[in-house]
Amino acid sequence: MRVPRPFVAYLRVYEPLSAFPPASRDRLRHMAENSPLDRADVGVHEQLMWLKSQEVGAATRLPGERPDGSPLPTRDVMAVRAESGELLVCPLDLRARSAAAVVGFLSTAANPLREATLGESADRLRHKAGTVLADMPGGAVHVVSTTWTVPLPWFVLVQPSERVVTGEGATRTVYWLIPMRTARKRVQRAFELAEATFGESGPTKVLQDTGRWLAHFHEDSMVELDYGGLVQLMADDDIDADTSAEDVNAILDAIEQPDPGAVAERFERLREFWSELAVRERMQ
Structure with a gap:
């Protein structure tokens, strides 16, 4: 029986091997060519890696670490081919992503929750997480994720015609894969429109952070x-009825025209579609 995948959506970046430190390129190439993770399996793999990290070791141990807290060599990657045929690699960066989650939790959680969850380990884990993030090659993780929904600003990156649907049942996937140059242009356009229309908060902040x-x-x-x-x-x-990418891009076009009626109509369609998933989250 196949284990259900976590209800998580992702933004990922696949980079050329030349973008990675020379010492790691051969290992990354070997993993990408021989044992890359599949989209339909990666969520469960990440979940198991996190659970495994909690079985042995101190409370400050992160996924991707040895029991003594030192980092393991990168072993978990996804891979795609560029239009040119070049191999592109996306490390999961589980250790750094977990460190970022720790920093976020410690920054926002109330004191009683922090004490109940981490106790005396909180300060040590905060320091460790900060060190892990400061040592991150390139300064950023290759994967960001969100639970139960897709932030609507993410859809400015893609067009409806670029969507790929594969598999069925437990192995079904829905994704878009686009060149970085295209993604940057689309995010910049959307950011400028959002900033002029909505100010600096809400979707504008998400677009700024994404850029x-x-x-x-x-x-x-x-x-x-x-x-x-x-x-x-x-x-x-x-899935057939999902017009999220179309609606978000139509909203951008309507803002440019401007056409307030079209903006409101598209926002309502998006609210109806994604609110059904939000209801399921509350039922868990």
């Missing part, structure tokens, strides 16, 4: 928006 994140990577990279485990919550009819 800054993309700027860390090689210009010959590919960017992927992957529904991940969210497809388990969608029937075939739901």
Whole structure:
């Protein structure tokens, strides 16, 4: 029986091997060519890696570490081919992503929750997480994720015609894969429109953060928006009826015209589609 995937969606960046430190390129190439992770399996793999890290070792141990807390060599990667045929690699960066999650938790959680969860380990884990992030090659992780939904600003990266749907049932995937140069142009356009229309908060902040994140990577990279485990919550009819990319891009066009009526109509369609997933989250 196949283990259900976590209800997580992803933005990923696949970089050329030349973008990585020379000492790691041969290892990355070997893994990418011989044992890359599949989109339909990567969510469960990440979940198991996190659980494994909690079985042995101190409370400050992160996924991708030895029991003594030292980092393991990168072993978990995804891979795609560019239009040119060049091999592009996306390390999962589990250790750094977990460190970022720790920093976020410690920055936002109330004191009682921090004490109940980490106790006396909180300060040590905060220091360790900060060190891990400071040592991150390139200054950014290759994967960002979100649970139960897809942030609507992410859809400015893609066009409806670029969507790929593969497999069925437990192995079904829904994703978009686009060149980095295209992604950066689309995010910049959307950011400028959002800033002029909505100010500096809300979707504008998400777009600004996304643009800054993309700027860390090689210009010959590919960017992927992957529904991940969210497809388990969608029937075939739901996927067929999903016009999120079309609606978000139509909103940008309507803002440029301007056409307030079209903006409101598209926002309502998006709200109706994604609110059904939000209801399922509350039922868990």
